[in-house]
Amino acid sequence: MVMSLTEKRYLQECLISKPPLRPDGRNDDQFRPIEVFTDFLPTSNGSSKIVASDGTECVVSVKSKVVDRSLEDDLIVVDVDITGRRDDSPLVQEIASILNRVLLLQIDQEQLRLTQKYSFKLYIDVLVLSSYSHPLTLISFAIYSALNSTQLPTLISSEDDLDVAELPTFHDYDMSKLNIDIPIMFTLAVCGQNVIVDPASSESDVASNGILVTWCKGKVGAPIRTLSLNEEYTRGIHPDRLAESIRLIEILAPKVLQALDG
């Protein structure tokens, strides 16, 4: 969004004051309200739709396939599509690459194992219908909800099939819930001495820098890195801000997960 100089100055002044005065009055640790729809796509194993209060919308579908473990290295593939952006645009490629790596790094592939030979492979398709601010937080919430609602067919054949040339067979209608640890990611904006979560697009436009923090298995994990939120106001930050944002996520992440699960 383009803003005039006076708007940016007013906003920046508000955000660097202690405590930060966000344009919609939120606390520094307050997210925008979201609406979550789960399990609405009949043809996928799990699905979710998240609508944020600013109109950002994200649909995630999870499909599974049985693969031979010896032939496939990566058991999770993420595909990202953002309307209005080309597939080869830096933002889309960056987000897809980060998500692929995080999910492969943080999800234990053993949890997808079906039998000695075979395993489930998950295809996660992400579609961002409209986005105003950096969509990573919302996408990761949507992936979390989708994977949490994923139902996979229940195996009825034997798990030990190393010596038998037998394909796994499934129960006709019984499904079992996918049970894995799912990482979530947070984008934070640094404004002067303040760190704020879930920056809106106008807040991102005047932020001094952005920080990406990942949360998995009850603790902060990789990747953690600085993130580009705008080109105009980017500057160096004090190392304490990094520690602060991680501390903030350490407090917030359990609450966020509780809200998403609740």
Added chain:
Amino acid sequence: MLNTTDRRRILGPANAKPLVFDRSSVPVEENQESAKKSSVSTGNDAIYIENGIVVNCNGSSYLEVRSRTNDKNCTLLLTSIYGPRPSRGAFNAKATLSVQFKEVTLEKIAAGQIKEICTFLTNVFNAVVNLERYPKSGIDVFLSLIHSSSGQQDFELESIITACVNGITLAFVDAGIEILDTVSAGMYKRNVTAFMKNGTEVVGFWKDDDEQSSSENILEIVEKCKEHYLTNRKTMIEFMVRNKNASD
């Protein structure tokens, strides 16, 4: 060849021939850099720096980083900067910076990861280059990774990123583009931190493993990276001073 159909220009006669210059008469760019060459060894790394190798760009740097402890860990990186040059399109009060990364020999890094590195580096240098001084222009940074290897893995992304930050800073100095500080990066395990203002400000942080990710440990990592940053920066400044003295 000359008279292909270009209706917007007045063309020469049909039988015109293109000008051909005698190649032998062109003075070959003599290698004056011998004096500038500098191989400084600090801490665990041996760093070799050279400036101005690429002739047709506005600034360039060549960096060779070899680990003392691990013989196989070696990064060779060539950075060239084009600009500031006029940019087309809408009016822009500031210069726009673009960073492009390419592996010129073996392609080992995934395309998505390269994009991640590029946006990361762009973000770092957006904070460092004095972009207000160059309105309506674009500055393009091209990174050519000539070689990178490490012991266990095929490549080590973190040492490449560190080399990129240092290489780009040296190239900016060579191009005479205004930067706010001699930015340099330091590495500790699989963490990279880019600093400015003598290590008091972080302009880039990259962490790719799970270890020590709690809020207390982060500052420790930053401190460790800072040590490496200070030695790297010392090397770079020494090179620049020596370079200056040699040209005087």
Added chain:
Amino acid sequence: MSIDVLSVRKRQEGFQFVNELESDSDSDVEMANDEDKVDSGEVAKDGTIVTPGELVTDDPVWMRGHGTYFLENQTYASVAGTVSRVNRLLSVIPLRGRYAPETGDHVIGRIAEVGNRRWKVDIGAKQHAVLMLGSVNLPGGVLRRKSESDELQMRNFLKEGDLLNAEIQSLFQDGSASLHTRSLKYGKLRNGTFLQVRSPLIVRSKKHTHNLPGNVTVILGVNGFIWLRKTSKVDNASDASNVSGRNAATLSGASGDYKPGSNSVSITRLEEESSWEIYSDKNDPIPEAMKRTIARYSNVIRALAHCEIGITEARVVAAYEASMAYSHVGSLIDKDNMESIGQDVINAEKMRGNA
């Protein structure tokens, strides 16, 4: 008061389909099809809701306005909206859609392009409006002549992204607008924050700049662009002249108290004093408390828009008072709270009997 970090609403079924909705409004639709059907020679009543393709009248005496089309002596609606009859002109005002500029509208716009002796301004309409260099006040007063040097430094007055409020001077043949800012109440916007609502929600009135309690001024642009700012001297002066109707030269502060000599600013003198300051990019110092008030106002206006309530000065003030039940401004982004504020505003109006 503790605030939820993240408020999540869960829906299990995903999408709701219209035909699955249980509602009493079914009968309304039926009625429109059968009993309420326009009979020959008749015309749909003023304010009736029509849908595209619906017959509005088959009486050819009506002039066909916007939102209608004419086929075989019959007039049909081409948009979903309400029927409006002005004398013999029949038109359908769309319920949604982009802002359609009209001469005299007070709008807020954002500079999209700086061109040759003119600015292109985004006012949320289908085309960019035009602001000619000759239609703005330049530093140095009214009698100043525009010179070539002004043409060369247009970006020093207004540049891309700048917000301004202006009046629609005239409309071109293609429906695009030409703006002017030749009054002190128009011009570049400073000291505040911007928000946007759908344009049909703004109720056209005589005045679109309102001084609200808490020393905050709101400009409700007819195009749905809204600016909230710290009340300025000009705002106070124009408000006082409006309220008391006194001679502009003897005006004082917003309260309307007459304090000779002190703080009294005349509009004419302001105009003389108008210098480069009217194009300044610097904000005045604004106290924290006022910024908080501005944030609260912007949240209650969003709440009104969320409840699809037309936005007027009285309703903004009423909603602001209703919002005081929530001490934390940030709790106003919650849907339930927004709806309860909307309900409060409607109830208050019903009580007073003007709903």
